Amino acid sequence: MKIMYHSTRNTDLKATASEAILAGIAPDGGLYVPEQIPKLKLSFEALAKMDYAHVAYEVMKLFYTDFTEEELMACIKGAYNTEKFDTEDITTLVEADGAYYLELFHGRTIAFKDMALSILPYLMTTAAKKCGAKEEIVILTATSGDTGKAALAGFADVPGTSIVVFYPKHGVSRVQEKQMVTQRGKNVNVIGIEGNFDDAQSAVKAMFTDEKLAERMKAKGYRFSSANSINIGRLIPQVAYYVYAYTRLCPKEINFVVPTGNFGNILAAYYACKMGIPVHKLICASNRNKVLTDFFETGVYDKNREFYLTSSPSMDILISSNLERLIYEIAEDKTAKFMKDLKEKGKYEITSAMKKKLDLFVGGYAEDKEMEEAISSLYNKEGYIIDTHTAVAAAVYNKYRESTGDTTCTVIASTASPYKFTRAVLNSIDPAYDKKDDFELFDELNKLSGVPIPQAIKDIVSAPVLHNTVCAKDGLEKEVERIYKL
Ligand SMILES: *Cc1c(COP(=O)(O)O)cnc(C)c1O
Numbered sequence: 001m002k003i004m005y006h007s008t009r010n011t012d013l014k015a016t017a018s019e020a021i022l023a024g025i026a027p028d029g030g031l032y033v034p035e036q037i038p039k040l041k042l043s044f045e046a047l048a049k050m051d052y053a054h055v056a057y058e059v060m061k062l063f064y065t066d067f068t069e070e071e072l073m074a075c076i077k078g079a080y081n082t083e084k085f086d087t088e089d090i091t092t093l094v095e096a097d098g099a100y101y102l103e104l105f106h107g108r109t110i111a112f113k114d115m116a117l118s119i120l121p122y123l124m125t126t127a128a129k130k131c132g133a134k135e136e137i138v139i140l141t142a143t144s145g146d147t148g149k150a151a152l153a154g155f156a157d158v159p160g161t162s163i164v165v166f167y168p169k170h171g172v173s174r175v176q177e178k179q180m181v182t183q184r185g186k187n188v189n190v191i192g193i194e195g196n197f198d199d200a201q202s203a204v205k206a207m208f209t210d211e212k213l214a215e216r217m218k219a220k221g222y223r224f225s226s227a228n229s230i231n232i233g234r235l236i237p238q239v240a241y242y243v244y245a246y247t248r249l250c251p252k253e254i255n256f257v258v259p260t261g262n263f264g265n266i267l268a269a270y271y272a273c274k275m276g277i278p279v280h281k282l283i284c285a286s287n288r289n290k291v292l293t294d295f296f297e298t299g300v301y302d303k304n305r306e307f308y309l310t311s312s313p314s315m316d317i318l319i320s321s322n323l324e325r326l327i328y329e330i331a332e333d334k335t336a337k338f339m340k341d342l343k344e345k346g347k348y349e350i351t352s353a354m355k356k357k358l359d360l361f362v363g364g365y366a367e368d369k370e371m372e373e374a375i376s377s378l379y380n381k382e383g384y385i386i387d388t389h390t391a392v393a394a395a396v397y398n399k400y401r402e403s404t405g406d407t408t409c410t411v412i413a414s415t416a417s418p419y420k421f422t423r424a425v426l427n428s429i430d431p432a433y434d435k436k437d438d439f440e441l442f443d444e445l446n447k448l449s450g451v452p453i454p455q456a457i458k459d460i461v462s463a464p465v466l467h468n469t470v471c472a473k474d475g476l477e478k479e480v481e482r483i484y485k486l
Pocket of ligand 1: 111112113145146147229259260261262263264265266314315389390415416
């Protein structure tokens with residue numbers, strides 16, 4: 001069956017999978033969604049026998065129906081191998097304290113973003129060929145810290161592409177920033193902005209839908225695309241690891257707990273459920289920026305509130321872009337109106353009938369204190385160390401389990417290596433660590449966890465800073481004009 005995509009805001013704006021991947025976002029500013037979410041073809045027993053690459057193929061072929069088997073397999077083999085991941089399993093399940101941690105951080109930049117961004121450049125260049133696109137693809141990316149590096153690593157020196165990453169200058173961890181500003185490659189640009197992730201994402205989305213800018217780019221031989229999770233080339237590969245995780249365990253039902261920012265990762269879990277994975281609850285975990293917790297509780301999405309910098313910076317987001325795709329599932333042709341309200345008033349409210357359709361979801365949040373407590377108690381109980389984002393999920397899950405008594409088999413998405421947030425992680429275990437410098441802390445974490453220091457950390461210790469441009473939060477377009485000489 002062939003699957004077409006259309007905008008969440010206008011079902012007449014259609015695209016094939018290749019066109020949607022290449023464009024990144026629909027021309028009206030909506031997000032591309034599949035006209036229907038396909039059901040898994042194979043039995044769980046059959047999938048349980050397959051390795052990661054083959055499970056990924058079984059999932060992705062149902063969405064990317066205009067790719068040939070050969071094309072898709074080439075993309076998958078190029079991405080999911082032991083050159084790009086430090087384990088043959090690609091992702092591993094670790095049982096601790098009554099839950100399973102799905103470690104999604106075994107890729108080159110030690111965050112879960114590698115799961116999709118290692119394959120996106122292959123999908124994108126294949127899609128460009130299929131669409132006969134001649135222009136160089138310019139990947140514009142807004143990052144809350146981890147997408148930036150994973151996208152840079154994926155697209156560095158890929159022929160026919162170049163990339164510009166905008167990150168909040170004062171809103172990412174030291175390791176995250178160092179990883180980005182040391183990136184090598186002839187086609188890479190990294191720019192700090194004097195603003196937060198929402199500022200960066202809004203400015204980038206505005207550039208994608210600016211027709212005049214697109215024309216000026218085209219005249220110079222360029223076209224924009226996106227490496228953010230608004231691109232279905234990011235979203236669909238993420239569905240695969242939920243199917244993979246479920247089929248390693250095959251319980252009657254499963255809960256997924258996902259530390260959430262832009263709502264991409266948990267939306268992928270929702271798509272896996274729609275494909276046939278028997279999900280009991282999807283638990284959406286937020287930090288102090290708990291706009292989603294409030295939304296699931298009240299049906300009101302309201303971004304008019306204070307923005308906090310927390311120890312889980314990749315979740316410091318008030319406009320969760322991918323929620324639009326979930327809204328589309330429950331609101332269909334009302335989606336455009338809600339998104340207009342969000343843009344103009346900063347809020348919208350769904351009806352109670354729509355809210356009923358969100359029964360699968362449970363929202364919860366954890367303050368930094370609770371997150372720290374989750375790290376130290378898990379370490380003390382099991383000797384297992386998790387990162388700050390995963391710890392937000394663990395804290396939310398612990399509260400959920402206590403208040404509901406739900407004993408369903410539960411998988412927590414472990415989204416980053418603790419090495420990426422070493423200082424905050426170790427301080428949670430013992431505040432005395434704060435006196436040590438960053439490099440000593442890597443050794444301390446190694447001693448405490450027994451986990452070898454990842455290559456990604458070794459790489460930044462000695463790497464020179466290659467990028468130091470900073471721009472104002474309304475200056476992103478100027479930077480693009482400067483780089484591409486418009
Ligand atoms: C990006 C990120 C998240 C949030 O994922 P979304 O798909 O944006 O919801 C959580 N944890 C880490 C470590 C991340 O990098």
